[in-house]
Amino acid sequence: MLQQTQVTTVWPYYNNWMRDYPTISHLAAAEQDQVLKSWEGLGYYSRARNLHRGAKFVMDEFGGALPVTVTELLEVPGIGPYTSAAIASLAFGETIPLIDGNVLRVFARLTRLKTNITLTKTRSDISLELAKLIPLKYPAAFNQGLMDLGRAVCTPRNPDCANCPINQTCEANQAGDMEDYPVKPQRKSIPHYHIVVGLIRRDQKLLIQRRPENGLLGGLWEFPGGKIEKGELGEAALLREIKEETGLDIDLGWEIGTINHAYTHFKITLTAWFCDWISGEAQRFAATENRWVYMDELKDYALPKANNKILDILAK
Numbered sequence: 001m002l003q004q005t006q007v008t009t010v011w012p013y014y015n016n017w018m019r020d021y022p023t024i025s026h027l028a029a030a031e032q033d034q035v036l037k038s039w040e041g042l043g044y045y046s047r048a049r050n051l052h053r054g055a056k057f058v059m060d061e062f063g064g065a066l067p068v069t070v071t072e073l074l075e076v077p078g079i080g081p082y083t084s085a086a087i088a089s090l091a092f093g094e095t096i097p098l099i100d101g102n103v104l105r106v107f108a109r110l111t112r113l114k115t116n117i118t119l120t121k122t123r124s125d126i127s128l129e130l131a132k133l134i135p136l137k138y139p140a141a142f143n144q145g146l147m148d149l150g151r152a153v154c155t156p157r158n159p160d161c162a163n164c165p166i167n168q169t170c171e172a173n174q175a176g177d178m179e180d181y182p183v184k185p186q187r188k189s190i191p192h193y194h195i196v197v198g199l200i201r202r203d204q205k206l207l208i209q210r211r212p213e214n215g216l217l218g219g220l221w222e223f224p225g226g227k228i229e230k231g232e233l234g235e236a237a238l239l240r241e242i243k244e245e246t247g248l249d250i251d252l253g254w255e256i257g258t259i260n261h262a263y264t265h266f267k268i269t270l271t272a273w274f275c276d277w278i279s280g281e282a283q284r285f286a287a288t289e290n291r292w293v294y295m296d297e298l299k300d301y302a303l304p305k306a307n308n309k310i311l312d313i314l315a316k
């Protein structure tokens, strides 16, 4: 949960998660819809799907006991190099370096590293260097100490070098150019998309569609719609998108409202409309499933945050 997400955001989700899935077997036995619902609002939904898949794998292949070594942990779906090293080192004391953003920053400043830290090669070189330093007796304390140093002292802006326990050996501190490290490539500008979606009414029910498993917001349910093309009006885009996504003919009703939402690699401005079904049976050209549901049933489905923001407008 903490990958890409802050502790304060994660805290209530973590408590609810541990209440609902206290053991690996509880998680493995849950339905995927229930798991996604528990994750709703936390983002990066592949993490929830991977945890669920991983729990099933551990039940099937390891009799429900989480493996303790990096080699075996890497067999579990969803557990990659970082997570396997974190579990093996912090929970089971395996002597293996742990590389996160905080550790990279400390190491890059300590050595005034000139290479781009986003490159895999740079990270594996740093891992090799740290492997020479990690003490056999206290690997978890070493890893946790470096991560905490980066989080609390060697911060991205205004590092507290005066109170840093390794300031005497830190090359960037000696040179006074701490904030020049780590070296990263220039950030590209984030694209901004304008989206329009329809809450299509038929017999008091609304149409929702399930997104494909793989990809952004995989497995979540959403109102049909899509991007407004350049030079296109929102209403025209909605009619076109609904036809392309569902095959339905609709009448435009009224505009519910507009919200803004930011994902990691792009931003959206989303406008939602109430629409009325005229004819046709709902197809699922890009979606994996269609469902007509009553408004008060929507709370039982895991929806993307942007869709929930529209429901918040309606609730007001």
Ligand code: SF4
Pocket (backbone or CB within 6 Å): 106, 109, 110, 153, 154, 155, 159, 160, 161, 164, 165, 166, 167, 168, 170, 171, 172, 173, 178
């Ligand atoms: S001395 Fe400053 S730059 Fe160097 S590791 Fe410590 S906090 Fe970071």
